[in-house]
Amino acid sequence: MLHPKQHIADLAEICNKRDISRVVISPGSRSAPLIKAFVQTFGDRCVSIVDERSAAYYALGIALQTQQPVVLICTSGTAVLNYAPALAEAFYQKVPLLAITADRPHEWIDQQDNQTLRQKDIYQNYIRASFELPQIITTPDDLWYAHRMINEAVNVCISQNKGPVHINVPLTDPLYEDLPLPSQKILVIPRELSDMEFKLPADMVLDWENARRIMILHGQDIPDSRNAQILPALLKDERVVILAENIANIQDSLVLSNSNVVLSNARGNNPHYPDLILHSGGQVVSKALTAYLRRAPAIKCWRIGTDQGIIDTFRQTSRLLPYPASWVYQALADAKPVKSDTDYRSDWLRLVSETGKLVERALTQLPFCDAQVFSMIHHAIPEGTVVSLGNSSVIRYSQFFPARRGISYYANRGVSGIDGSLSTAAGIAHASDKVVIAMVGDLGFLYDSNALWNNALPRNLRILVINNQGGGIFHILKGPLEQPGFKKVIEAHHPVNIHKLAEAYGLGYLFADSVSTLSKVWEEFISTPDHPIILEVKTDAATSASCFRKLMNSAG
Numbered sequence: 270m271l272h273p274k275q276h277i278a279d280l281a282e283i284c285n286k287r288d289i290s291r292v293v294i295s296p297g298s299r300s301a302p303l304i305k306a307f308v309q310t311f312g313d314r315c316v317s318i319v320d321e322r323s324a325a326y327y328a329l330g331i332a333l334q335t336q337q338p339v340v341l342i343c344t345s346g347t348a349v350l351n352y353a354p355a356l357a358e359a360f361y362q363k364v365p366l367l368a369i370t371a372d373r374p375h376e377w378i379d380q381q382d383n384q385t386l387r388q389k390d391i392y393q394n395y396i397r398a399s400f401e402l403p404q405i406i407t408t409p410d411d412l413w414y415a416h417r418m419i420n421e422a423v424n425v426c427i428s429q430n431k432g433p434v435h436i437n438v439p440l441t442d443p444l445y446e447d448l449p450l451p452s453q454k455i456l457v458i459p460r461e462l463s464d465m466e467f468k469l470p471a472d473m474v475l476d477w478e479n480a481r482r483i484m485i486l487h488g489q490d491i492p493d494s495r496n497a498q499i500l501p502a503l504l505k506d507e508r509v510v511i512l513a514e515n516i517a518n519i520q521d522s523l524v525l526s527n528s529n530v531v532l533s534n535a536r537g538n539n540p541h542y543p544d545l546i547l548h549s550g551g552q553v554v555s556k557a558l559t560a561y562l563r564r565a566p567a568i569k570c571w572r573i574g575t576d577q578g579i580i581d582t583f584r585q586t587s588r589l590l591p592y593p594a595s596w597v598y599q600a601l602a603d604a605k606p607v608k609s610d611t612d613y614r615s616d617w618l619r620l621v622s623e624t625g626k627l628v629e630r631a632l633t634q635l636p637f638c639d640a641q642v643f644s645m646i647h648h649a650i651p652e653g654t655v656v657s658l659g660n661s662s663v664i665r666y667s668q669f670f671p672a673r674r675g676i677s678y679y680a681n682r683g684v685s686g687i688d689g690s691l692s693t694a695a696g697i698a699h700a701s702d703k704v705v706i707a708m709v710g711d712l713g714f715l716y717d718s719n720a721l722w723n724n725a726l727p728r729n730l731r732i733l734v735i736n737n738q739g740g741g742i743f744h745i746l747k748g749p750l751e752q753p754g755f756k757k758v759i760e761a762h763h764p765v766n767i768h769k770l771a772e773a774y775g776l777g778y779l780f781a782d783s784v785s786t787l788s789k790v791w792e793e794f795i796s797t798p799d800h801p802i803i804l805e806v807k808t809d810a811a812t813s814a815s816c817f818r819k820l821m822n823s824a825g
Contacts, residue, residue, distance in 0.1 A: 272449040273405035273441070274302055276415035280369070280402070280438075281306040282451035283416065287423045287459065289338050289367070290314055291700075293328040295321045297344020299384065300371035301444040307342060309448070316699070320719040321348045325355030326681075326689030327723070328366055330657075330696020333679055336491060338365035338426045345371050346384035349391060354688050357395040359433040361683030362489070362551060365426045366433040368392070374404055374441050388437050397432040398425040404439040416456035424460040429593065430575045467596035473588070476545055476569055477601065482613040484543035485511045486558075487594070488550030492518040492655075492677035495595035496550070500524075502602040510543075510614045514554055515672035516658070516680050525617055526672035529555035529665070531624045533821045540616040546570040546585060549594035552682040554664055559583060573597050621671075628669060631820055637783050639666055639735055639813035640820055642806050645784060646708075646733070649791055650676060655701055657694035659709035660687050662817075663735065667708070669820060677703075687713035691732065692720035698727035704795065705729055711736040715765055721774040730801040731794060732776075737810035738762055767805045777802035 272278075280303075284292075292307050292315045294300075308315050318324035321343050328339040343349060349370045359366045373385045390399050400418045403411050419436070426434040469477070477483070485503065490496055501521040503509050512528050513519035525531070532539065532555070542565045549572070553559060562568075562583035570585035573594045579586065590597055632644050643666040650656065652675035658664045664680055672678065681693055691714060694707030707730065709717075714734045720726075771778040779794050779802065781787035787806060794804045 271406050271409070271412060273407070274446075275406045275412055275449050275452060276402055277302045277306050277438070277440075278448045278451045279412070279416060279455055280419055280436075281310040282455055283419045283457060284340055284367070284423065285310050286455070286457050287420075289340055289423070290335070291316070291328075291331055291337075292340040292342065293318060293324050293331070295319060295324045295343045295348060297348060297371065298444060299373065299440055300342055300344040302440055302448060303342050303369060303371055303438060306448055307340065310451075316725045318723050318725070320722060321351035322354060322689065323692040323717065323719045323723070325352045325366070325368070326358075326692035326717070327696035327699070327720070329355045329359055329364055329681075329689070330679075330693040330698075331700045332359070332364045332366055332696075333362070333491065333693070334697045334700035336365075338367050338423065341366060341368045343368075343370055344384070345373055345388065346386055349386070349388050353392060353395065354684075354686060356392050356433045356435075358681050358683040358686070358689065360395040360397070362681075363430065363432050365431045367422065367426050367436065368396075368433060369436045369438060372437050372439045374439050391437075392433070392435050395433070396435050397428075397430070398422065399435045399437070401437040401439070405441060412452065413456065417458070420456065420458040424458070428460065430577065465596075467592055467600055469597065469600050473571070474604075477604075478607050480543070480545040480569075481508060481609055481611045482541060482543040483509045483545045483547070485509060485547045486549075486553070487511065487513040487517045487519055488548075488553045489514075489516045489680070489682050490518050490550045492679075494518065495593075496598065499595055499598045499602055503598060506606040507614055508607065508609045508611050510617045512558065513550075515667060515676075515678040516552075516554070516664075516682060517550055518678055520672060520674045522674075523614070523618070524672075525621055527621070527624075527668050527670060528558040529668045530557075530628060530821060531621055532557035532561050534624045534627060535620060538620070540613060540620065542566070542568060543613070544569065546583070547573060547597075548580075548583070548586070549573040549597075552685070553582065554668055554682065571597075625671070628820055635816045635819065636812055637808065638816040639737070639808050640669065640816050641784060642735060642787065642808065643667060643669065645787060647673065649795075650706065651704070651795065652676065653703055654795075655679070655697060655703050655705040657690065657697055657705060657707045659690040659707070659713040660685050661710055661713065663708055663710050663713070666817070687716055689717055689720075691717040694732075695720050695723060695726055695730055698730040699725060701729065703729065704731060706731045706733055706795075708733045709735070711738060711763070711765075711767070714767070715763065718770060721770075721776065726801050728798070728800055732801065732803045733794075734767060734803060734805045735808060736767060736805050737808045737813060767803065771803045776800065779804045780807070781805070782807040
């Protein structure tokens, strides 16, 4: 006779057999059978994090670093809703997360039963697929059906168009009984993935050969990706310029990574528009680049990637290539370079060099501000470090400077929220043997301070908080300063003592409020080996905003 919870034991076993290596669990009662099954199967590969929102972002960080799916487990009710922000981020960054949520029995939904809400398809807009397991197992067909769904969930999660998947699990009492052993004949159905031989269509080959000015624009991507290995090879063709910001992780001395400040300082002296654009990867940070391309006359633009719909960020997309970008770039890299007399790339490189000199000169004339902090850190970060960038002003300041070779860059730019930057960085550190620096603003740090409520907080995590006591981004953007009640309802000024917060969580703490004090504490911050540490850098919001605008207009 089958045990009514046989599928719970088998769920953990199938995940284990499908090479899922890590599980992030938030404590709960309704989820007790799930927790028991996964702890019995995964042991020390399970991490417990109480706050579900932080737990989901932590899992996101692990999955970003490993590029392997991570299981999330939570109890029923509002705990389930707290996964939503990280799952939305994972959806738009194509990160494999398998969210397994405990649920109440069907008959008690909407009956004022404790800790109950409508959980089926709860994430429907932000996941690749949603499944609900049988409530109990009574027949072999029930078990076969559960096995099939679990395998399909994992397959979708790790498919070519990977991303988050939801498995909802209604659970009946008793919750704390012993579970059966996994089934002897457990069903495992992997989907084999293989590279097909890709050949560029003949008319697109002609477009490539006939173009005199080619822009390859690659958005956010993981470090050490196949794209990062192939794209620099296309620079042997002098018609090609590659624009890839630091979070694209395409590293070469000829790759242009700080287009926002370059185009903001160009003042109409932009290089000619390209004849052909190849657009791939995730989000692009630069508003100046986006505006520059949207103003352009019609350009042939290929959008390359396994997107579910049409991506037309720059209003130029004229052709879709629904293949992994690496396939297309490899085909082009294998082609013979076309000889050309164009100065297209040299025009861009000249503009980058001139802008760099203007920015460096302007920095020497500024008072202590956020930009000076980022400049110093940019040059001081040791090679081999991982940098996890917060959103809002932090990632914009990081774009002032060319990406450093030998540095890996991450950021939650799928949806660009500040709510989980610190937890994501902690997850990245959990899965990395390198020093990981979380660079966050004070609001992002405080918003996600539950990331510190984590017994598994990695020793290699360094937390750099730029504290201007409010939302510095609102001083930078056009508009907020002129709004009535700016100080009270928009700036979000706060009185939080970050030193005392560090003490409350038992973390190391350092402080700087000038270039000299930052220089003095930097080495201790970066090299402290035995525990995570917070470095608070105090700046003035109004001064920093003024300096930001000067740097964005250095040519003036």
